[in-house]
Amino acid sequence: MEKIIDEKKQGESLVTEQKKQNTRKLYIESYGCQMNFSDSEIVASILANEGFNTTQTLEEADLVLVNTCSIREKAELTVRKRLEKFNAVKRINPNMKVGVLGCMAERLKNKFLEEEKIVDMVVGPDAYKDLPNLVREIDEGRNAVNVILSKEETYGDVAPVRLNSNGVSAFVSITRGCDNMCTFCVVPFTRGRERSRNPQSILEEVNDLWEKGFKEITLLGQNVDSYLWYGGGLKKDFDKASEMQKATSVNFAGLLAMVAIAHPKMRIRFSTSNPQDMTLDVIETMSKHNNICKYIHLPIQSGSNRILKEMNRLHTREEYFELIDNIRKIIPDCAISQDMITGFPTETEQDHRDTLSLMEYVKYDFGFMFAYSERPGTLAARKMKDDVPQEVKKRRLTEIINLQQQHGLYRTRQHLGKIEEVLIEGNSKKSNRHWMGRNTQNTVVVFPKENYKVGDFVNVKITDCTAATLIGEAVGYSENN
Numbered sequence: 001m002e003k004i005i006d007e008k009k010q011g012e013s014l015v016t017e018q019k020k021q022n023t024r025k026l027y028i029e030s031y032g033c034q035m036n037f038s039d040s041e042i043v044a045s046i047l048a049n050e051g052f053n054t055t056q057t058l059e060e061a062d063l064v065l066v067n068t069c070s071i072r073e074k075a076e077l078t079v080r081k082r083l084e085k086f087n088a089v090k091r092i093n094p095n096m097k098v099g100v101l102g103c104m105a106e107r108l109k110n111k112f113l114e115e116e117k118i119v120d121m122v123v124g125p126d127a128y129k130d131l132p133n134l135v136r137e138i139d140e141g142r143n144a145v146n147v148i149l150s151k152e153e154t155y156g157d158v159a160p161v162r163l164n165s166n167g168v169s170a171f172v173s174i175t176r177g178c179d180n181m182c183t184f185c186v187v188p189f190t191r192g193r194e195r196s197r198n199p200q201s202i203l204e205e206v207n208d209l210w211e212k213g214f215k216e217i218t219l220l221g222q223n224v225d226s227y228l229w230y231g232g233g234l235k236k237d238f239d240k241a242s243e244m245q246k247a248t249s250v251n252f253a254g255l256l257a258m259v260a261i262a263h264p265k266m267r268i269r270f271s272t273s274n275p276q277d278m279t280l281d282v283i284e285t286m287s288k289h290n291n292i293c294k295y296i297h298l299p300i301q302s303g304s305n306r307i308l309k310e311m312n313r314l315h316t317r318e319e320y321f322e323l324i325d326n327i328r329k330i331i332p333d334c335a336i337s338q339d340m341i342t343g344f345p346t347e348t349e350q351d352h353r354d355t356l357s358l359m360e361y362v363k364y365d366f367g368f369m370f371a372y373s374e375r376p377g378t379l380a381a382r383k384m385k386d387d388v389p390q391e392v393k394k395r396r397l398t399e400i401i402n403l404q405q406q407h408g409l410y411r412t413r414q415h416l417g418k419i420e421e422v423l424i425e426g427n428s429k430k431s432n433r434h435w436m437g438r439n440t441q442n443t444v445v446v447f448p449k450e451n452y453k454v455g456d457f458v459n460v461k462i463t464d465c466t467a468a469t470l471i472g473e474a475v476g477y478s479e480n481n
Contacts, residue, residue, distance in 0.1 A: 026052040027061035028163070031078060032069020034271060035191075036102055038171040038220055040067045041160035043101065043128050048161055050132045056164075059089055063097050063135065068104030070186045073373040076104055080116070087118040097138050099123060103190035107377060109147045119143075125176075125191050126150035129158075149192035151234055156201035159208070168425050168455050170214050172205050173197065174255065175221030179236060180274060182301075183312045183379040184341065184372065187222055194235045196227050199250050199258060206259055206266070215423055215455055216267035219259070224270045225277035227252040253281040260289035265480050267423060269293045269442070275300065275323055276315040283330045294331055295365075295442040298323075299339035303358030304351035307344050312379070317358055324362055335411070335441035338367040342400055343393030345372070345384035352396050356403060363407040365441065366468060371397045408467035412443065415462045415470050420445070421478040422460045424452060445470040457481050 026047055030040045043065065044054050055061055064086055069075040083098070090096050099121035100112055106124035113119055120138045123131065124147035137144035154176055162170060177192040178185075206217055221227065230241045230249040241249070250258070252270075259268055268291055275298055286292045302308055305316050327334050340355065371393040374386045420439045428434035428446045435449050437458070446469055447460050457480035464471040 022048065022051050022053045024052045024062045025055040025057075025060050026063050026065065027055050027058050028065045028067065029082065030067040032067075032071060032075055032103070034171055034218065034220055035173065035176075035222065036067045036069060037163075038160070038173050039102065039125060039128070039155075040065075041163050041171070042155045042158050042173075043067070043131065044161035044163055045158050046128055046131050047135070050135060054161065054163060058086070059093065061096060063099065064089075065099045065101055068100055068102040070103040070107045070190055070375065072370060073375070079104060083116050083118055090118060097121065097135075099134075099138075101125070101128070103186065106147050106149070106190040107186060110145055113143050113145070121145070122147060124149065126153045128155070129153070151193060151195065152232070154195060154197040156197040159205070166426050166454065167213060168423065169216040169218070170209050171220045172202060172209070172217050173220045174202055174224060175227050178222040179226070180223060180276070180314070181312055181379070183310065183384070184301075184344065184375065186375045186378055189377055191222065194223065194226050195233070196229045196235065198232075199229050199255055202255065203258060203262055206263060210263050210266055213455065214266070215457070216269065217259075219255070219268065219270040221272070223272065223274045223277060225252050225273050225279065225282060227255055229255075251281075253279065253285045256282065256285045256292060257289070260285075260292050264289075264291055267291055267293055267440075269295065271297045273298050275320050276313070278323060280326060280330075283327055286334075287330050293440045293442065294333055295335045295337075295440065296327065297337045297339075300358065301339060301341045302344060302347075302351065303355035304347070305354075307347055307351050307354075310346065310380075310384070311341075311344065317354070320358070321361060333441070335365040335443065336362060337442075338362070338364045338369075338404075340367060340369045340400055341372050342369070342396040343372040343388040345380060345387055347372075347388055347396075352399075355400065359400070359403050359407065363410055364404060365411045365443065366408050367404050369397060369400050369404060405467045409465070412465035412467060412470055415439075415443070416465060417462065419459050419461050419475060420470075420472075421480065422447070422458050424454050424456050424458060426454055439470070443470055444468065445472060447472045447474050450474055452477075 028040050030037045068079045086098050097120045098118050100119055101123045105122045112122045121134050121144045126149050127146035130146045134144040175196050177194045178187045179194045228235050228251055230245040374381045422437040422439055422445045424435045424437040428436040434446050437445050439445055452458050457478040458474045459476050459478045460472040461475050462470050462472040
């Protein structure tokens with residue numbers, strides 16, 4: 001044990017020394033899903049070995065990277081607006097280089113260099129290990145592009161640099177890519193096929209986070225329930241694996257149990273789940289381990305069977321209800337959140353009412369709701385006319401949001417009078433005199449600071465609430481401290 005601790009200290013000392021020796025400044029912004037933020041930490045780690053330290057000051061950066069999202073048009077427009085800002089800075093500092101990473105880079109490829117003259121480098125989500133070569137290319141005055149998708153890359157051997165970390169919670173990537181070809185989604189085209197990371201490397205990363213004082217991790221993937229390790233390779237090729245590989249394979253329920261048992265005092269979350277892939281053994285594993293948070297993000301996208309079929313969601317509303325019922329039965333206090341798209345091509349008023357009735361059945365704790373926007377390259381864009389008028393989309397979205405706010409308040413009121421464990425993450429957004437943390441259901445809890453500190457597990461009595469926030473008073477440390 002002493003040898004392990006010594007080696008860890010030596011490793012940390014080398015990292016500190018490397019930071020001192022690094023002379024170049026990297027500024028990185030991330031947009032979109034949690035996976036993008038996790039990827040940015042991998043990028044920062046790779047570039048740290050190339051002489052870059054991260055900075056939060058744009059104007060002093062030698063290299064500016066923006067990690068992009070293509071899931072919705074608004075996300076891409078946001079990135080283009082930021083590039084305008086970078087261009088203004090580059091006029092003052094002409095030696096500054098600008099690169100675009102992530103899904104938008106993968107979707108547009110070389111076209112990005114033509115559309116955005118400020119961009120020097122375009123890098124897809126599977127090509128980050130090539131960044132040292134690409135940086136040398138742009139240093140020598142040439143544009144650089146690598147957007148080749150991989151069938152193997154998981155970055156399992158890269159120790160992420162925790163960017164803007166609160167020192168309490170962290171993302172741990174477990175899968176990359178997605179095999180579910182939803183007709184509205186660009187992810188399979190920008191991130192490739194599903195492949196899972198070696199569970200041992202996942203455990204090593206979690207162990208390292210625990211040693212550094214982190215109290216909560218989120219196991220991350222486009223579709224975590226599809227996690228399947230059988231020695232490497234794509235999930236779709238599992239049938240070709242040997243009998244030994246199949247016998248020793250690890251699925252998502254198995255991975256969850258491994259991590260929970262390894263660190264019983266560390267909170268474990270995961271995101272995102274797909275209803276067609278979530279199995280009972282995952283729910284049962286959650287119920288067996290108190291440190292696995294009682295919260296599931298379970299996107300549905302529509303409450304209409306007809307629209308679900310058009311979306312190529314491989315489940316029905318009835319099957320979704322059955323899954324919800326099983327979750328409520330096995331984990332009665334489990335919180336559930338949703339993703340919802342309104343105004344998908346051909347959506348009728350009846351389809352919309354089906355969505356509202358599904359929401360009434362589930363009564364989600366919270367959700368993420370959007371009007372459909374056509375994404376180039378998807379099957380929906382190629383085969384379906386975006387025929388729902390914008391004003392109809394806007395009205396339907398408002399109705400969905402209003403209903404979700406009602407359900408959010410219904411759920412938060414169920415916490416009133418209860419004493420709940422909260423992990424302190426930082427200051428409340430509205431008051432420096434209050435802490436902000438989350439309970440096991442992922443609901444934000446705000447309470448007076450007193451003598452507690454960031455990273456403490458505190459028992460809080462809930463005295464008031466809004467539709468999204470619980471308000472309370474600390475009554476002492478929880479047994480997890």
